[in-house]
Amino acid sequence: MKTYHLSFQPDPVVPRFLQLAVGRVDIPAADVFEKGVHPIWNFEDPSTLQEAFVERLNSPDVKLPHLEQLGYCENADAITQARYYQGKSPFEQLVEHLNHGVRFVSHLTYVELLDLAKQRLRATWDRKVAYTLLGATHPDFDAKRSFVKARDKRVKISGYADFDNYDLSEILSLDDFADHEQVLIREGLPVVNFRSTDFLLRVTDEQGRLRLADRIPNFTLVHPPQTTYLRDSILYQGECRQGVIHLHPDIGKALSTRSKAREIAERWRTGGGQYCFRTTPARVDEMLTTEQFRIAFPSLDYRKKREPGKAQAAVPGCRVDRYSVGNYLRENAAVNTFKDVLRGFGVSLTGRKEELVEKLAHLAARQYEEKAPELDDYFGENRFVRIKGGNHETGRPFPILENHLLRHMLLAMYVQKHLRGNTVLEAGYSNDTFDTLDLARALIQRNITLNGAFLPVV
Known part of the structure; x- marks a missing residue:
């Protein structure tokens, strides 16, 4: 610097x-x-x-x-x-x-000032200087002519041009203007x-270096050092406290700059810190010497206190998956929909719709008993809590029984039997209010419904 x-x-x-x-x-x-x-x-x-x-x-x-x-x-x-x-x-x-x-002086009296002006006027005395003093002390023509004629009666002046016919420096002397000290000072000195x-x-300080503040602790560093702040730039807010430099990177939402910020911290820190780090003023000098950083002092104000900028880093969005039971068959579904499912398990398709619904309930009960161990294993390792918000359209399906034609029906039955306090879904709890067949009937006939979504318990 x-x-x-x-x-x-x-x-x-x-x-x-x-x-x-x-x-x-x-x-x-x-x-x-x-x-x-x-x-x-x-x-x-x-x-x-x-x-x-x-x-x-x-x-x-x-x-x-x-x-x-x-x-x-x-x-x-x-x-x-x-x-x-x-x-x-x-x-x-x-x-x-x-x-x-x-101009600057260690000491100067008025008498000395006047004497310096006279010395310079004498050293430069000529017709031009004499005429300048004449004009400064006697602004109108008659006063000028009278002043000159009082010094030499032989002078003949009828107009301004006649002044040029005479060398006023020979007619007038500096002493003639002794009563006009301010004019002598103003005309005799450049400033x-x-x-x-x-x-x-x-x-200044003792070395003559410009200094108007006791300390300038706040600054910024930009890497790379272009004059325009670009998207891939890293802006550091720096502060010196008790001889220690604290550097905080402004990495915002840009995940791409974080690896670079970690590298910079590892290279220049004198203590810990993955992104924000401490270093020394001497190391700041080294950083600038590499020409990979540009320093600035945007909050420097010699008239009033200004707050320095604050480094910011956006925390990446934190997402918790929520799960729900998908849409299962209910009695209001079309007959052909029931037949498609029953056909997949080799069940007879004869009979009225009511009979097909009953066949589906028996099929669901048998399939539930068959898949219960697999469901117990999954929900034994993965616990969930129910929340009111959400439905089968907003939640993800539980990752089990993914190719089963009655997947959502069996999951709905399992949730109804293992939902403790209408909140906690766990394999170790069982609600025996309904037997398996009655539970299947109740779900198909919409006597009971299942709402909400499920969040995993970590």
């Missing part, structure tokens, strides 16, 4: 005055997290960086009280809507902007807005 390094350099016109110089230097991640050194992490700076920097520049404690009273410590402004331009970040542009209007050099102590 890098940060801005700030220092002073002499003004090229008045070396006693200092202006800001800015550069970029490498910094360890620990100095950001634990010491608050400002991090550079992309082409743009947080908008509050400029605001906070200028706010400190305009603070009364870095202004010179005796000069402020005279109007030489005016507030500076930030750059509005600054963008990365010609290789310079918004903050670097801000420094350039401030260098056009602010007349001052701050104490103590300002740098308010915005």
Whole structure:
């Protein structure tokens, strides 16, 4: 990571005055997290960086009280809507902007300020400087002409163009403007807005690195390090607490990123953790060196407290299968349906429908007695509880007797005989209210019904 390094350099016109110089230097991640050194992490700076920097520049404690009273410590402004331009970040542009209007001094009295202005005016004295001072002190034509003629009565001036006929630097002297001290200061010096050099102590650490906060503990890491957050990206929410880095991946619902998150945790953790893990600031530096991660500080705000983002991971949907008894034959079914079933077991198909229904009941009773051991084995190993919601259309069929023509009838009979308390289905319980034949008749004739679904007991 890098940060801005700030220092002073002499003004090229008045070396006693200092202006800001800015550069970029490498910094360890620990100095950001634990010491608050400002991090550079992309082409743009947080908008509050400029605001906070200028706010400190305009603070009364870095202004010179005796000069402020005279109007030489005016507030500076930030750059509005600054963008990365010609290789310079918004903050670097801000420094350039401030260098056009602010100078820094360790100490400066008004007398010294005036003397510096006079020195420079004398050093640059010529007809242009003389005319500038004349115009600044005597704005209208008559006043200008009277002032010049008072110094040399031979001068003949009837219009503005006549001033060009004379070298005013030979007619006028700097002492002629001695009563106009503010004009001399304004015209003699390139910048007349001052701050104490103590300002740098308010915005940098002992190494001159930009620092506007005590700590910057929250950050994000993105893998891979593209500038656009893509679907296969892993976003880590990071926080430094007491010198330990805590990284939490935001893996949402994307199961495809979880194996990658496990690999990253295994590679960079210093303790346990399959997805979320702890590491050190030094290892964060190593992670950035691999160029497989991009760091950012989206919650960094120098004006107000902002809550950092929260990592999220969706728990995969948890499904519990529910089972139900399928639709079995009842007396309202078509005659041919009864015949199809009876035919499958070689039962005679003669007789009225009532007789066919009775034949089906006897067939079901015999088949039940034959399949009861198989049913006991299955329900002995698999216990179920009944719930009211559900029916044969919403539940899965029990995975037994799958090719039997009377599968659903036999299961309905078994459930009715082994449902304890109308809730728990278990092989070890038996309800002897009906014998097998009567139970088959009751189900076919709809004297008893079976509703609800069954959940497995784990």
